[in-house]
Amino acid sequence: MESQTILERARHFLQLEAQAILDTAKSVNDRFVAVISAVQTTADHGNKLVLAGLGKNAGVCQKLVGTFNSIGVSSTFLDPVQAFHGDLGVCRNGDLAFVLSNSGETREVLELIPLIQRQGVKTVAVTSEEESGLASSCDLLLTYQVNEEACPLNLAPTASTTATLALLDAVAMVFMESRKFTREHFARLHPSGSLGTTLLLHVEEIMRQGDRFASVQSNQSVSESIMEMTRAKAGSVAIVDSKDELAGIFTDADLRRATLVDPDVFSKPIDEFMTKDPITVEKGTLVADALKVFEESKIDDLLVVDPQNKPVGMIDSQDLPRLRVI
Numbered sequence: 001m002e003s004q005t006i007l008e009r010a011r012h013f014l015q016l017e018a019q020a021i022l023d024t025a026k027s028v029n030d031r032f033v034a035v036i037s038a039v040q041t042t043a044d045h046g047n048k049l050v051l052a053g054l055g056k057n058a059g060v061c062q063k064l065v066g067t068f069n070s071i072g073v074s075s076t077f078l079d080p081v082q083a084f085h086g087d088l089g090v091c092r093n094g095d096l097a098f099v100l101s102n103s104g105e106t107r108e109v110l111e112l113i114p115l116i117q118r119q120g121v122k123t124v125a126v127t128s129e130e131e132s133g134l135a136s137s138c139d140l141l142l143t144y145q146v147n148e149e150a151c152p153l154n155l156a157p158t159a160s161t162t163a164t165l166a167l168l169d170a171v172a173m174v175f176m177e178s179r180k181f182t183r184e185h186f187a188r189l190h191p192s193g194s195l196g197t198t199l200l201l202h203v204e205e206i207m208r209q210g211d212r213f214a215s216v217q218s219n220q221s222v223s224e225s226i227m228e229m230t231r232a233k234a235g236s237v238a239i240v241d242s243k244d245e246l247a248g249i250f251t252d253a254d255l256r257r258a259t260l261v262d263p264d265v266f267s268k269p270i271d272e273f274m275t276k277d278p279i280t281v282e283k284g285t286l287v288a289d290a291l292k293v294f295e296e297s298k299i300d301d302l303l304v305v306d307p308q309n310k311p312v313g314m315i316d317s318q319d320l321p322r323l324r325v326i
Helices: 002-027 031-044 056-070 107-118 134-136 159-178 184-186 193-200 222-232 251-259 287-297 317-323
Strands: 049-053 073-080 096-100 122-127 140-143 215-217 236-240 247-253 280-282 301-305 311-316
Touching: 002 159, 031 122, 031 140, 031 159, 031 280, 049 056, 056 159, 096 107, 096 159, 096 184, 096 251, 107 317, 122 134, 122 159, 140 159, 159 280, 159 301, 215 317, 222 236, 222 247, 222 251, 236 311, 247 251, 247 301, 280 287, 287 317, 311 317
Parallel strands: 049 073, 049 096, 096 122, 122 140, 215 236, 280 301
Antiparallel strands: 236 247, 301 311
């Protein structure tokens, strides 16, 4: 197969899966609202979600278990076959089960429904077939729309599993929004690695301060300012006025520009060459939000100020990889 053909087929299959999600989005109705209400009730009473499915849907279930657990909703996977050999014990009265089957007629899945309902578990059918055994057996129903699998034979679950995953991701995200789940909540459940670091930390925990923070008065010379930058091993210096409030910033780039237009720059006051009204973040800002400022503003150094606009530190972008926050 030639390269161009490979690319064309790849785009075709991706478009089929994307179309399944778009069609599913259009079909969402009040049944979705009822499911969100059921999830809220389950979480409010300290119960858990049970996700059950066979084959490719087993993988979808396991991913969603991780998603729900990460937003504070206790969840577990139940293999419909293993349920008949003891795993049914994971179900408790008050739990809510999402039961997945594309056709809605998978035998092992259908046989599971009365068993878990007998345990006091409310059930949600997740299927593409509204008129199926699964849909009629469960208490609630979520359907997705798939006109064609991405599989060239229209057999292997592809677009259907993508639509299933997207639909249940939507359940998780709507629930997350309804609970006003914040970055701090998310961080408590993701304490390890760079994700937890950027969400948990505040800027004062990673900024340069004390001897590592360069700062001068606005009437000091450019030469004195450079000496202060050198002392702090910094690429910039904060400029403060007589009230110690932030007046500007002077960077290595400012120095290069200044020397091109004024040979006597070193003896002159720094406030003639500083950048006024520099971009800042306030003390207490999350590192994640500070990273957005770096990305949007394309700057190398970010000043941290207190509520009185007095500089208290500097975040140097060169420190971020070492701190493992990017």
